[in-house]
Amino acid sequence: MDDIEALREKIDAVDDQILKDIVVRIKICRAIGELKKQQGKPVHDISRETEVFKRVRERAEIFKLDPIKIERLYREIVNMCTSVQE
Secondary structure, eight states: OOHHHHHHHHHHHHHHHHHHHHHHHHHHHHHHHHHHHHHTOOSOOHHHHHHHHHHHHHHHHHTTOOHHHHHHHHHHHHHHHHHTTO
């Protein structure tokens, strides 16, 4: 196996872990959605979303990643997770 294939296998493993983590996040969001329904709270929590985006931008900078691109990615993740609460 050449070096590119070995590295691609590592990428595949990382991608699998990312997907597993997204599944965990979705399960947690479903549980939050159930609690929100029980408590009569709205699904969308703009202050929490703002907090999440601020945190990931800050963390992105620490990890030397583009904070704008990371926020875009997280906006998609948050939208997906919010949709499972509805």
